[in-house]
Amino acid sequence: MESKVIADSVLVSNYIQGNEKSLEILIVRHKQRIYSFILSKVLDKEVAEDIFQDAFIKVINTLKKGAYNEEGKFLPWVMRIAHNLVIDHFRRMKRIPKFNNTDEFDIFSVISDEVLNVEKQLIKNQVLEDVKHLILELPNDQKEVLIMRMYKDMSFKEISENTNVSINTALGRMRYALINLRKLVDKHQISLIN
Template sequence: MKILFANLPDDELVKYYQAGNQEAFRELLSRHQERVFKYIYLIVRNESLANDLFQDTFVKVVTFIKQYRYIENGHFLSWVIRIAHNLIMDYYRKNQPEVSIHQPDHPYDLLNNIRLSDPSAEDDLIQRQLVNNIRELIKYLPDLQQEVVHLRYYEDLSFREIADKTGVSINTALGRMRYALINLRKLADESLSI
């Protein structure tokens, strides 16, 4: 009897692959390769590097599955994306040039003070990813909460200006922002537990 892998959920495909069925892995790969590659490419912005990291990601995926290190939870793609993200971070850490200059006779080490230095490629990457994640989470807020967040953080309006623009009281604008922040925290917690 031939198994129709296209109809199976990811976790079932993982089990079939662990049992030695290569077709199950081919289905997993074809199902998710485009999204994983796009994720990597959007961060590194270099096709050759993205291809290398994509291949490394799926080598790790295969290794972890074969070692029974994948925990079945219905979030296979999130797990693969996490592996890709960790490999990207490892790449930037490894290829970040280290410059160290120390002045022992000076009471303050101005040259190695993190607050006075430019952000590293890793810092930029983390900041961009954080901003993108928050933008995505905002889309899940109710429309009125989305509006107040947009006006406050993207248009830099005061709460008085937001109240005037939306035709509500300042307290209503503040309340919407409060609930938006509470909901964003909940959404962020939920996405981290995936």
């Protein structure tokens, strides 16, 4: 029995130089920790196994390209890869909205009360950033009404008084702002489902 444990950095270096067994040792050494982390996020064994395999495919590709530069930090590097793949998984899942068997869209099927976990919070923050950038592309009169309504929570009566236009004009600008926002979302291919 070998009492000496070979450091991750040595195993990585050996693998890059062609020793396939070194990668196998690394996978066996860290499998439980990485797999448990993934499973704790996705809560599905098959999905966790797929993400685990994808993570090591990325590891292998990066090592074979000679693009690995995390000297001595192999496990945190693989955990970061796994974490990013988990986020990608949630994004893919949320891009396919699940609707009830009805022709009517129910906003409450998309909005939920649940406490956001880290992945969902990251995605939500990205969506909010994307929307802020899109709003800047709107014509000024539409942007002004949208910001007053959505961010300042003003009524259309208050908006009409602040902008010196009729309530109908304020409503029309809001309507066009939303139509143009949808066009911008499509143009930039942004997923707004978090």
